[in-house]
Amino acid sequence: MRSVPTEHDAVANDLAGSQGVRAGRLERALDAALAWARRCLQTRRGYALLFLLLFALAWLPVLFTVLASGKSLIWQVDGLSQQYVWFVYTGQWVRELLSNIFITHTFALPMWTMGAGYGTDIIQAYSGTFVNPFYLVSALVPERFAEFAFEAVILLMLYCAGLAFSLWARGRGASRAGTLLGAVAYVFAGNAVVVFSQPSFIVSMVTFPLVLRGADLVFERRSPALFLAVLAWEFAASFYDAYMICILLVLYCLVRFFFGVERGVPRHGRALRLLKWVGIFVGYVMLALLAGCVLLLPQVMSLMGADRLGVTRSDDLLYALSVYERFFVRFIGAADLGSDAYSGFNALSALAFVLLLARWRKHKGLALSFVVLTIMMLVPAFGRLMNGLEYATDRWSWAYGLLGAYVIAKLLPELLSTSRHERRVLALVVALYGVACFALPLPSADLSFAATFVVLVCSVAVVLSASSWPRPRALAALTCCVVLSGVVTFVTLLSPYYGGRAWTLMGFNRLWEFHSTNAVARFVGDAQAAGATYDETYRYDRTTPVASGVHNSGLITGLMTPDYYNSIYSQGIDDLNTSLGLVDTEGTNFRYGGLNSRAMLEGLLGVRYYYVDDEHAAMVPETFADATTIAEGPGREDHYRLLETDVVAPLAFVADSYLTRAQYEALPMADRQRALLAGVVLEGDDEATGLTNVGDTVASGQGGIGAAQKIPYEIAGAAGCDVDEAGTSVTVRKAGACLTLTFDAPGDAETYLYTSGLTYEDISYRERATDAEWAAKGFIGRLKTLLAEPFRAEVTNGTIVVSAPGAASTIYQMNANDHMYGGKHEWLANVGYDDEGRTQLTLTFTQPGIYSFDEMSVVSQPMAGVDERIEELAAAGAQDISLGTNEISCTASSDTDAQLFLSVAYSDGWSATVDGQPAAIHKADLGFMSVELPVGTHEVRLTYVTPYLREGAVLSALGIAGCVVTCVLVGRHHRRTAGERAA
Numbered sequence: 009m010r011s012v013p014t015e016h017d018a019v020a021n022d023l024a025g026s027q028g029v030r031a032g033r034l035e036r037a038l039d040a041a042l043a044w045a046r047r048c049l050q051t052r053r054g055y056a057l058l059f060l061l062l063f064a065l066a067w068l069p070v071l072f073t074v075l076a077s078g079k080s081l082i083w084q085v086d087g088l089s090q091q092y093v094w095f096v097y098t099g100q101w102v103r104e105l106l107s108n109i110f111i112t113h114t115f116a117l118p119m120w121t122m123g124a125g126y127g128t129d130i131i132q133a134y135s136g137t138f139v140n141p142f143y144l145v146s147a148l149v150p151e152r153f154a155e156f157a158f159e160a161v162i163l164l165m166l167y168c169a170g171l172a173f174s175l176w177a178r179g180r181g182a183s184r185a186g187t188l189l190g191a192v193a194y195v196f197a198g199n200a201v202v203v204f205s206q207p208s209f210i211v212s213m214v215t216f217p218l219v220l221r222g223a224d225l226v227f228e229r230r231s232p233a234l235f236l237a238v239l240a241w242e243f244a245a246s247f248y249d250a251y252m253i254c255i256l257l258v259l260y261c262l263v264r265f266f267f268g269v270e271r272g273v274p275r276h277g278r279a280l281r282l283l284k285w286v287g288i289f290v291g292y293v294m295l296a297l298l299a300g301c302v303l304l305l306p307q308v309m310s311l312m313g314a315d316r317l318g319v320t321r322s323d324d325l326l327y328a329l330s331v332y333e334r335f336f337v338r339f340i341g342a343a344d345l346g347s348d349a350y351s352g353f354n355a356l357s358a359l360a361f362v363l364l365l366a367r368w369r370k371h372k373g374l375a376l377s378f379v380v381l382t383i384m385m386l387v388p389a390f391g392r393l394m395n396g397l398e399y400a401t402d403r404w405s406w407a408y409g410l411l412g413a414y415v416i417a418k419l420l421p422e423l424l425s426t427s428r429h430e431r432r433v434l435a436l437v438v439a440l441y442g443v444a445c446f447a448l449p450l451p452s453a454d455l456s457f458a459a460t461f462v463v464l465v466c467s468v469a470v471v472l473s474a475s476s477w478p479r480p481r482a483l484a485a486l487t488c489c490v491v492l493s494g495v496v497t498f499v500t501l502l503s504p505y506y507g508g509r510a511w512t513l514m515g516f517n518r519l520w521e522f523h524s525t526n527a528v529a530r531f532v533g534d535a536q537a538a539g540a541t542y543d544e545t546y547r548y549d550r551t552t553p554v555a556s557g558v559h560n561s562g563l564i565t566g567l568m569t570p571d572y573y574n575s576i577y578s579q580g581i582d583d584l585n586t587s588l589g590l591v592d593t594e595g596t597n598f599r600y601g602g603l604n605s606r607a608m609l610e611g612l613l614g615v616r617y618y619y620v621d622d623e624h625a626a627m628v629p630e631t632f633a634d635a636t637t638i639a640e641g642p643g644r645e646d647h648y649r650l651l652e653t654d655v656v657a658p659l660a661f662v663a664d665s666y667l668t669r670a671q672y673e674a675l676p677m678a679d680r681q682r683a684l685l686a687g688v689v690l691e692g693d694d695e696a697t698g699l700t701n702v703g704d705t706v707a708s709g710q711g712g713i714g715a716a717q718k719i720p721y722e723i724a725g726a727a728g729c730d731v732d733e734a735g736t737s738v739t740v741r742k743a744g745a746c747l748t749l750t751f752d753a754p755g756d757a758e759t760y761l762y763t764s765g766l767t768y769e770d771i772s773y774r775e776r777a778t779d780a781e782w783a784a785k786g787f788i789g790r791l792k793t794l795l796a797e798p799f800r801a802e803v804t805n806g807t808i809v810v811s812a813p814g815a816a817s818t819i820y821q822m823n824a825n826d827h828m829y830g831g832k833h834e835w836l837a838n839v840g841y842d843d844e845g846r847t848q849l850t851l852t853f854t855q856p857g858i859y860s861f862d863e864m865s866v867v868s869q870p871m872a873g874v875d876e877r878i879e880e881l882a883a884a885g886a887q888d889i890s891l892g893t894n895e896i897s898c899t900a901s902s903d904t905d906a907q908l909f910l911s912v913a914y915s916d917g918w919s920a921t922v923d924g925q926p927a928a929i930h931k932a933d934l935g936f937m938s939v940e941l942p943v944g945t946h947e948v949r950l951t952y953v954t955p956y957l958r959e960g961a962v963l964s965a966l967g968i969a970g971c972v973v974t975c976v977l978v979g980r981h982h983r984r985t986a987g988e989r990a991a
Contacts, residue, residue: 198352
């Protein structure tokens with residue numbers, strides 16, 4: 009019996025019909041979008057547009073996460089103090105160069121700046137940024153808005169890295185669709201999260217694929233122009249990156265030779281052919297090296313003999329288990345491997361690796377590359393090799409990320425047509441991976457991992473179903489998986505609910521404020537606006553701790569300060585800092601802040617201005633006791649004052665007494681600053697013509713300033729730590745543990761804590777608990793602790809905050825496992841001047857561990873006579889000191905043969921004239937300079953030329969000429985052989 013349609017059935021049919029219409033419209037829209045995408049893939053311009061669209065869509069949620077947290081893309085540490093500063097300074101340097109050429113017509117290339125530390129060579133320290141074409145846009149942007157330009161440049165570099173990958177992958181025969189997915193996977197791989205810490209590392213992501221493409225063209229017997237140009241630029245811009253690229257290039261060329269160039273060719277004579285190719289590539293690399301020598305040679309020579317390269321470090325055969333745990337769990341996503349190295353892959357890359365290993369016979373070269381690079385990532389010996397035989401680090405992980413992206417590009421067609429057995433294998437591997445990560449006590453398997461694992465499951469579901477879908481829709485689904493995997497990797501890293509990395513980033517629109525608007529430069533501007541004169545031939549220092557995270561401000565504000573932070577540094581200045589036990593070096597060779605409020609050093613090294621906050625007012629040096637406040641107001645966190653003193657030596661002054669370096673180094677550490685005031689320290693007696701040796705006077709404690717005295721102390725209390733019976737080791741069980749020392753120090757003196765042979769060693773979870781605390785955990789708690797111990801990330805540095813009422817200094821003690829370790833173990837931490845005398849110090853240990861030392865003493869340094877001696881040096885100061893481009897000039901007078909001391913970092917690039925006649929320059933005070941000065945009044949002029957710049961330019965000219973000739977000859981040969989084949 010036929011049923012009669014009801015009103016409800018009619019409504020249902022209408023609804024179904026409307027849904028069908030909407031579904032049909034969606035399908036047509038999807039088909040239209042896919043058709044547009046296919047058309048885009050047919051042209052290079054369309055491909056770039058399509059990649060840009062995917063890139064932008066993926067970055068939108070990432071940028072939203074950052075901005076919603078009120079943050080920028082710039083890291084609070086190196087991003088603020090190095091990467092951003094270098095970008096801003098590049099613009100300033102370019103503008104100065106253009107002004108010298110087109111306005112003043114001096115045509116002077118700026119090669120020296122007094123804005124970094126005690127002066128530094130611009131070409132050696134910063135040239136890598138000047139030749140970075142992305143950074144040159146900074147010349148067009150005012151400093152106030154440079155932050156936004158820098159962030160745009162970071163994204164542009166990452167986008168260009170995807171285009172560079174695309175050029176290489178297409179040259180290797182990858183499909184257009186596969187290349188597109190690989191490019192997205194490349195720029196959102198785990199190593200790419202370096203954009204939030206060290207964005208300059210992205211440059212290698214751009215250049216490495218171009219070098220590989222150039223190598224492929226060489227193998228194809230085509231022009232080597234791309235190979236030579238990119239590699240020459242790398243040598244000029246960054247010898248470190250060029251070094252890593254050359255090692256990886258050797259591996260790449262071997263794989264290409266044995267699994268590409270020689271495939272199908274008889275084995276007979278293969279060794280000779282290999283030797284031929286080795287000769288070709290070695291010749292090309294040497295040409296590129298020569299072409300880049302104009303900047304390469306000065307940089308390399310500046311590092312020769314640097315102590316940083318000779319520091320004895322750990323040479324463990326394996327990394328800590330926690331590194332392998334993060335590598336395994338974050339194989340999809342982003343794994344922080346330490347030392348600014350990151351790893352991790354797109355979810356589709358992980359599936360492609362599984363399929364690659366399943367089909368290894370078909371892709372032997374690619375499978376071998378994956379195995380070799382994985383071993384290199386996991387074995388410290390290769391990490392040391394890739395880092396110039398220094399500490400082990402995998403900063404070359406951009407090459408590993410490139411491999412993961414290329415596997416997608418190459419195997420995409422196979423991912424779309426897997427066999428039933430391969431689909432089962434993929435599903436089983438993903439299931440076992442999930443079980444291993446979630447079932448075992450692996451710390452990295454957190455909510456962030458859960459999100460990336462969900463994307464992995466979605467990706468494997470698409471791959472398992474792809475063979476039954478229309479190919480365009482299967483490609484669209486895989487594209488969504490690749491983009492989603494990248495988005496989840498970045499967002500979970502940044503989100504406060506997952507990785508929380510956003511909290512380590514600088515606040516939005518705050519970078520220039522930290523360096524200028526809300527820092528010393530602002531107070532200088534306020535002082536000048538109020539009528540005060542700020543003499544820029546003097547320096548400023550500060551009481552705020554260096555650990556506040558702001559370095560290198562002087563480089564972009566133009567104000568001189570002892571502060572410095574750069575991998576290329578002055579070995580002489582580091583020697584001086586080490587000899588004085590300055591804690592503001594933070595334990596490194598290449599980073600140092602102020603002078604730890606030591607009055608003698610502040611006065612000697614031209615610190616006329618002091619930036620002091622209320623919290624650390626007791627750390628103001630004694631030389632500023634009668635200083636004038638020339639500006640004050642609110643700073644970033646407290647009320648600040650800018651003080652000016654007259655008790656200060658100028659940048660250059662005449663010295664008529666000296667010590668030899670051997671005499672200086674024989675003194676106790678606490679007496680060395682007194683020696684620096686007594687006379688200039690020269691390398692030997694032969695440099696001291698006409699000067700009086702005061703070495704014996706200083707050693708005997710005479711000379712107008714009293715010798716430092718060791719003050720007996722008692723340990724009045726220990727909270728959270730244990731001191732051994734010998735009193736040379738402190739075991740700290742909890743962060744914030746304290747040790748209190750009591751003593752009776754005299755007044756009118758600075759008080760220091762002296763430690764020699766200080767070392768730090770991490771301790772296990774079990775050692776951090778007392779027996780009572782361990783028993784209180786119960787069986788389950790103890791079991792969890794023991795299971796978690798193998799995966800605990802090792803702590804490699806301990807800090808000791810040495811404090812007295814209103815004053816504090818921090819000792820940073822690293823061990824050989826820390827990549828910042830500088831081989832320093834002797835410290836002299838100042839806790840300020842007190843006119844009545846200190847009676848107590850508190851040592852606060854911020855990290856659990858064992859702090860051992862050979863000696864720990866309380867030292868008192870009398871201040872009587874210090875002001876008078878500094879005023880004597882000021883009276884002997886040079887007049888009319890002028891700082892120009894690569895030039896320092898002044899007028900100096902002396903009644904005897906003397907040395908004109910300049911608190912400017914020593915470099916072989918300086919030359920001097922006295923009244924127009926060449927004069928000898930000596931290394932003085934271990935890291936500074938002095939010029940021989942005869943009797944009378946003289947005009948002294950020092951000029952600077954970067955060492956080895958001229959020699960490098962000659963070599964570069966030869967190299968460039970060689971590159972041009974080689975390209976011409978190879979082009980002619982290629983055209984001739986092509987014509988012969990056509991005939």
